[in-house]
Amino acid sequence: MKKDWLFLMESMLFKHRLLIWGLVAAVVLTLPFWGLSLFVMRTIIMIGVFAMLALGLNLLTGYTSQVSLGHAGFFAIGAYTSAVLMMRFDVHFLVGMLAGAALAGLFGLVLGIPTLRLSGSYLTIVTMGFGEIIRLIIMTWTPVTNGTLGLMSIPRPRFFGTELNLNNHGFYYLMVALVFLVALFCHHLLNSKVGRSFRAIGEDEVAASMMGLQTTELKVLAFVLSAFITGVAGVFYAPLMGFIDHNTFTFDVSILILSIVIVGGMGTLRGMFLGSAILIVFPEMSRFLMDWRFVVYGLLLILMMRFRPNGLLGWQSRLPYPIRGKKKEVKGHGISKRQRSF
Amino acid sequence: MAYLSVKEVSKSFGGLTAVGGVSFEVEKGQVVSIIGPNGAGKTTIFNLLTGVYEIDSGTVTFDGKPIHNKPVQDIVGAGIARTFQNIRLFPKMRVLENVLVGMDRKMGYGLLSSVFRTPKFKKAEQEFTQRAIEILGSIGLGDEIHNYAENLPYGAKRKLEIARAMATGAKILLLDEPAAGMNPQESVELMDFISSLKNQGYTLILIEHDMSVVMKISDKIYVIDHGVKIAEGKPAEIANNEAVIRAYLGGSAKDVKSQ
């Protein structure tokens, strides 16, 4: 029998969780002062953006097992809405964020209601078209989107009179704050009856409906929240880039987000960070990888599905289920010994 | 009027009649079994009762209210829950979580409560988790609450399905072949458990092939063949019913009695 190293590791992590979280927080908060180059800092911010995007798609794909190929569309809606509002009407970044994310969520609602009554494959078909339609709208709705020329010099967010940028690490801290909030939101949501019902639907929709779950409404909820978070990421992305056009939000972006979710581990939050780090960093490593990266993304999807559908960090916890109201401690094996699935 | 009353219910698929004008009644607190050969339409009846399929004609009333052709969720809400012939748990979720999903409707907190971890959320989670643990304890799965459903042995999976159906707050449990795949000892335990459910006030409808189980615990038996009811009565009456023996057992009365 395999040694239960997983249980040992998990209980170690659990025992020292305060220390570990403290260290993570210390590293994350002091990172700008480590003398990293702007290029590295920018890459780290990109990892954060894509972690956020993956957290958004994960709500849908990782939990309710619905695949979207149109998240680049929601990403674009968030980015364009806030950029246009900030440029034309001079609204504050946070107002733009609320509007951008809300509009992305609204599109999710409109798209989700007719589609999610049906079986899962329809959502994938519809979202694939949706991503292209949004690009089409960007290209043709010139008075608002400036058409194929794109939006240039998008204003940077300002807080208390200070403009956030790469040099003063404002972007970095804004990213950290957003990623933290999104992750916390997902964590709380998923460790509640909502998250349980999402997972139940993902595993067996018919059985879930027979438990009285309003499966269509819940799937729409997952889709709307997923679109909303993706919109938030878009709102942050636009001023970070400074320039956006229809080619910023291609099908490639939707596939990249999906690949991050699959590689990191569907249905985990931790996996989104690792997946994003791997898939954002590796194309930077060599010219060859840069040219072949899209092929590699596709290959990753196939290989993961075949050999490790749970993703790199997707494992079944060996710790006992955290029962509310009980003192948090780890006593012995939560999972009985005779049935090991690994 | 009976607690659950099924009147002249029919269902056909593309011209093929699966259930043709079946009627039966279930009184509160009874254990009623539906038996019949494979493909007789028993599971289809469950699917009609629980709203998986719409019925073509007939009525189903439960506690005085018509429930046929209502959405499955409404029927669960009214108090009818089921298990599945080919076990349909949420395999990658914990045993406890499977039961908590069954309680989802009753937990009564919303999206914002979960995100902001309000006292309402905490209280509901704590309370229902305790209740879930109690249900699991009562069915003999108390040691497995932390395990994942897919890791359970076959018999325990069937028990978990029953626990999950109980968790919905159902008054009537429809059990589709609960003893299938169980060894004799597990079957005996299951019978005891079903009797205890009856004592707790549950009404049960069973589809079962294991005659030793059916004959011992049923208050009433309905026999279905080719989508129509061919007999009904108390276990002793069914065991001696010539029509049943001919159609269903294909043998003599002795074969049934010897069970």
Added chain:
Amino acid sequence: MFIQQLVNGLALGMVYALIAVGFSLVFGILRLVNFSHAAIFAFGAHVALFFIGLEVGPIPAILISMVLTGGVGILIDKVALAPLRKKKSIPIAGLITTIGVSYILQNILTIVFGSGRVHFPAIIPPGGFDFLGTRITSMQILMFGVSLTLMLLLTYLVNHTKMGLAMRAMQQNPKAARLMGINVNSVIMFTFFLAGATASIAGGLISGFYQMAYPAMGVSFGPKVFSATVLGGIGSMPGAFVGGILIGVIEVMAAMFLGSAYRDGAAFVVLILVLILRPQGLFGRKLALKV
């Protein structure tokens, strides 16, 4: 003008129908939405382009491409999909795998041919005739004729041959088909070959019509073909036929009446409307749930 556009729409729609048939065949047999189908179509166009470059002539090039692309279809199934069926993986594993395959094909084409639009020579000499003031080009006749012939051939094959019988049996009930001694693997292989081969011919026709090919063709035409399939009813051959033609006609009409920008959006609008009004499509049956 209207009639002229109608002719355009019919010719294009017939090719869409041909692509949709392959997509529907695979769905019928495996209950799998094969997202790589659109990329296979683009792949077929480029293989034809490659052989045209070797100066074998356009028609032989398309025929070679047909065989090769059909083979790629089989290869995709053997390498990527069959192992998942064997392992009884979760349903979205198949879906995600076909997305991966589609993406690989598209990007291999990009690496080999570049991402831009490449000239695709005319398949047949330009020509045509005028009929009641409407110009019908020889290319349009070719598109219409070849697609229609192939579809009739496929319909005959499915309805009147032993292999077709096996395919229909699998569509009805895969488990029973296996028990009846049907060689499930060869039926699946044959279906993937047919789907790949027809998509590749469609690729050649579409590229010949627009006189260009580009690797992202799959992404542009995919949503249209998927809309056509859903409109007709996924898994239905007559549905694919009618859906394809309707989408082709609707597309050119939208371009004519609303402006060319609406051309690509039309199929999407149709798709959403179908899902709201008649999700099973024109010819589809509601699938009975197995519980």
